[in-house]
Amino acid sequence: MTDPGPPRAFAAERVLVVAPHPDDESLGCGGAIASVAAGGRQTHTIFVTDGGASHPGSATWSRERLAAQREVEASNALECLGAADHPRSFLRLRDADMPAEGTALWREAESKVVEIVSDFRPDLVLLPWRRDPHRDHRDGWRLVTAALAGQRPLQLEYAIWLDELGAAGDRPRSGEMVECRLDITPYQAAKRSAVAAHISQTTNLIADDPQGFRLTAATIERLTGTEEIYWQPCGR
Ligand SMILES: [Zn+2]
Structure with a gap:
């Protein structure tokens, strides 16, 4: 079933985008980011x-050099999406080696997200899909969901690796999520440039x-493509 709500959801004033890695913001949400930015939000x-x-x-590319490069690429991508002057935060957790939930490093990252949320006050949060086959995506969902505890901004989730690497059990279950499709035709070229950045x-x-x-x-x-697909938890 397709929710008629996407235009309403994407009319949000302050959209928090959660990218497990630099490139997920463009691959998963580039059209949404461009649309929000074009609307002056x-x-x-x-x-x-x-x-x-x-x-x-x-x-020749140490982890540190590559990490610095990827921050430059992330900023270039946001520029392609018309969001050059929009805020962004780099938590700098180790790619493919995120700290375990509950450790000091995890709690420190969670505190940073709590601070970002409290300053930015999002009315829409775009999260990685909770059962994406890539572990960093699942951990990113867990980290930000924990930081949002008690708050009720609208939450939508986007999958990156599910179609290529997912098992049947990784997909949304019956009654779990409502699919939201966002037409990004006007922003498809910008999104492709952002991915290429x-x-x-x-x-x-x-x-x-x-x-x-x-x-x-x-x-x-x-x-x-010309659409981005998001899932909204049922009953939210
Ligand atoms: Zn990723």
Whole structure:
């Protein structure tokens, strides 16, 4: 069933976007970010991990160098989406090695999110899908959901790796979520530019790690159509 609510949801004044890695904001929510920015409204993107694990075999790109590069790419992507002057926060947790829930590092990150939420006061939060096959995406959902405890901004979730890597049990269950589709036709080109701005993930920038991660053309094609799909928890 398709909720007639997306236009209402995306008319939000302050949209908090949660990106487990730099590139998820563009792949998952680039159209929404561009639409909100074009409407003169605000986004705040939280980049949860530093993205420093995509090329572990490179001799020339250390984790630190790569993480710094990925912050530049994230800012370039937000510029492509018309959100150059919108706030963003880098939590800089270790990519593919997030701290365990309840540890001091986890609690510190949760406190930062609590502070961001309290300053920004979002009326819509775009979260990674709670059962995305990528662990950082699930952990990002858990971290921000914990930080939002007791608050009731509208929450929508977006999946990145579910269609390619997910098991049947990872998909929304009957009665769990309502699907919301956002037509991003006017922003599709901006979204594609934003994805392409992540040059460490989309080009041969890092040439000395043949095993390094690269977004495939098929993944990019799948996630940069004319619609973005979100799920809203039923009863919210
Ligand atoms: Zn990701």
